[in-house]
Amino acid sequence: MTVRSSPPAGGPPVVYDFRRPMTLAREHARVLEVALGTFSRQWANQLLASLRVSAQVTLESIAMCAYEEYISSLPARTTMVVCAVGPNRRPGLVQFPLDTSLTWVDHMLGGRGVPDSVPERDLTEMEQLLIGDLMGKVLADLDYAFSGIAAVDAELRRIQHTPQLLQATAASTAVITATFTILVEDHSVTATLMLPAEGLLASLRERESVETRSAEEVETERMQRELLDRAVQQSPVEVAVRLGPIPIHPREVVHLSVGDLVPLHHPSALPLDVVVGDRVLAQAVAGTNGSRLAGLVVNVKENS
Structure with missing residues (x-):
């Protein structure tokens, strides 16, 4: 069953599918927001060091959805940095516009990096190496940003340009997505990050179960448990x-009288x-x- 929720002020109605609940708990979203905020600042530092121009990366939103929904939302032609993350080496993805890649390459080679000055096309092998070197450093910062949550250990695998041809995982797989605004000099673009939800959510749940009580509270609970155990052991039974x-028919029970013999x-x-x-x-x-x-x-x- 699919229903439409009431439209929020200033926005269109939001479709919600009860067969595939894809909603982040508020506590989880807050933890991810802090980590991704750190990642965005580190990303900006890497752009500043590599492009040698002013750069700013801002986290805009975090959501959980199906992989098919995410990949369908991407442009027909774009830059997708495919990586493997987590202990199970599941696929992750960093995406930004293709013309942005060409502009960054121009900056790294000493050019002016004027947006739209180069016709949009696939990156050459040399350009892929340059972008790959930059994104390798960015992915290392992703490891740093998530170090308090989970071991991401992101490893760059390849760069692709057509989302429809990228079958990274099953269509219904839950993924965490983040949207960023990247401002290089005066040119602003939108970038996205996709990470598998399964491992991250498991780590977030484990993080919630970590002991947060004081030593005094732990000792009080231990003493109360000992008193309860002692009370149970000393209770008379x-x-x-x-x-x-032995089995016996109800009619025999009803007709019992003094002097009857019941064989055991x-x-x-x-x-x-x-x-x-x-x-x-x-x-x-x-x-x-x-x-x-x-x-x-x-x-x-x-x-x-």
Whole structure:
């Protein structure tokens, strides 16, 4: 079932598919926002060092969606830096306009880097090497930005230009996407980052479970647990020694009278059951203790 939520002020309606809930928890989004904010500042520093012109990278938004939804939103021709991330080496992606790549290459080769001065085309092998060297440093900063959340260990694999031909993962796979605005001198463009959601979300959940209580709170909880255990162990319970049960018809029970004999079918050599409630804890034989009947335990049930 797909429904449309009420349109937010100043924006179009948002489609939400209940079959594929792709929503980030607010706490997770906040942690990712901090990490990606650090990444954007480091990215700007790498551009400044490589292009030797003023550069600024600003994080605009974070979302979770299906891979198919993300890849369909990209332009037909663009620059896609494909990388492998995480322990399972799942695919990640950094994307920015193709003409931006050409402008950056022009800057790195000592040119003026005028936007749209070079006809849009695929990067040559030499240009891919230059962009790859720059993005290798940027991906290293991605590792640094996420060091407190998960081991990203991003490794550049290749550069591609056609999103429709990139089958990086299954269409329904959940991914984390971030949108950035890159300002180089006076020219502003939009870039995106895609990371697999599975590993990041698992790390964020583990991060939530890390002990955040003070030593005093931990000690108080330990003492309370000990008191509870002691109280349970010292609480009295009723223990019974019984013969084995026998099946009997209701009509026989109804017609019981004084003097009737009820056969128990319990062999005299078979021990009796020692029970608490309905649980058999041990077995015992009948005996005496002074003037009282007693049960001598001869066998204790394991895992009782």
